[in-house]
Amino acid sequence: MGRIGGRHDERGFEGVKPSLTKLRVVCAVMVLRRIRVFLPLSLLMMSGLVLLWGCGSSSNVDFVAKKEPWRSAEEQACIASGAVRQSNFVRAKSALGGPSVCGTESPYEMSAANGGRVSMKPPAMLRCPMIPQVDRWIAEVVEPAARFHFRQSLAEVTVAASYACRPINHQSGGRLSEHGYANALDVSRFTLASGEIITVKGGWYGTEQERAFLREVHSGACSTFTTVLGPNYDSNHKDHFHVDLARHGRDGLMRICK
Numbered sequence: 001m002g003r004i005g006g007r008h009d010e011r012g013f014e015g016v017k018p019s020l021t022k023l024r025v026v027c028a029v030m031v032l033r034r035i036r037v038f039l040p041l042s043l044l045m046m047s048g049l050v051l052l053w054g055c056g057s058s059s060n061v062d063f064v065a066k067k068e069p070w071r072s073a074e075e076q077a078c079i080a081s082g083a084v085r086q087s088n089f090v091r092a093k094s095a096l097g098g099p100s101v102c103g104t105e106s107p108y109e110m111s112a113a114n115g116g117r118v119s120m121k122p123p124a125m126l127r128c129p130m131i132p133q134v135d136r137w138i139a140e141v142v143e144p145a146a147r148f149h150f151r152q153s154l155a156e157v158t159v160a161a162s163y164a165c166r167p168i169n170h171q172s173g174g175r176l177s178e179h180g181y182a183n184a185l186d187v188s189r190f191t192l193a194s195g196e197i198i199t200v201k202g203g204w205y206g207t208e209q210e211r212a213f214l215r216e217v218h219s220g221a222c223s224t225f226t227t228v229l230g231p232n233y234d235s236n237h238k239d240h241f242h243v244d245l246a247r248h249g250r251d252g253l254m255r256i257c258k
């Protein structure tokens with residue numbers, strides 16, 4: 001079984017970055033409510049100060065997150081809809097949980113897309129809504145782009161990251177990444193049937209064919225995912241595409257494609 005998790009992630013977004021102070025307060029209140037013993041006022045204040053700086057942790061980094069009921073509701077609706085059918089390459093796994101709000105209730109391990117024809121290595125751990133969207137992107141955008149630009153079928157995509165309970169860009173004290181909800185995927189390279197490999201890092205400014213292929217793959221993702229980040233966004237994304245199904249903006253309908 002391959003590695004699940006990874007190195008990269010999205011940054012906070014212009015215009016939609018939540019107030020971390022506000023989130024920290026939410027976190028602190030959530031945790032404090034669970035403390036059902038009376039403490040001396042001074043001790044309580046000290047606890048509060050600590051909690052304000054994070055109510056979750058992953059290995060040695062802390063993050064902040066708020067409770068978002070839409071996540072569970074969306075996951076349950078997805079499962080009930082039958083949008084994901086289990087197969088040899090999409091398998092239900094046991095719940096990912098903790099610490100704190102990380103994880104998802106009914107994750108799937110996805111090891112191939114497009115009817116099993118395109119391998120995903122290492123397998124990605126993703127929540128239900130991501131599975132059909134990743135499959136659609138690979139089957140309807142990446143595969144046709146490979147055929148158009150290289151006259152070959154697509155054999156494999158390299159998964160740089162999927163589920164990982166960590167803050168955005170691994171910055172301790174930051175907002176929990178969509179990777180922490182198994183709601184994001186990072187892809188770093190594409191392997192054609194001939195064995196030829198197109199990397200995001202090398203191909204984004206590579207040959208004319210590579211550039212055209214990768215830009216089509218990136219822009220095509222924007223009609224499928226609510227967040228798509230690539231090398232044009234920042235240096236953290238110079239070697240992979242990040243795609244996720246986060247909700248942005250006041251109405252949750254805003255899309256980010258950079």
Ligand SMILES: [Zn+2]
Binds near residue numbers: 008009010185242
């Ligand atoms: Zn990412």
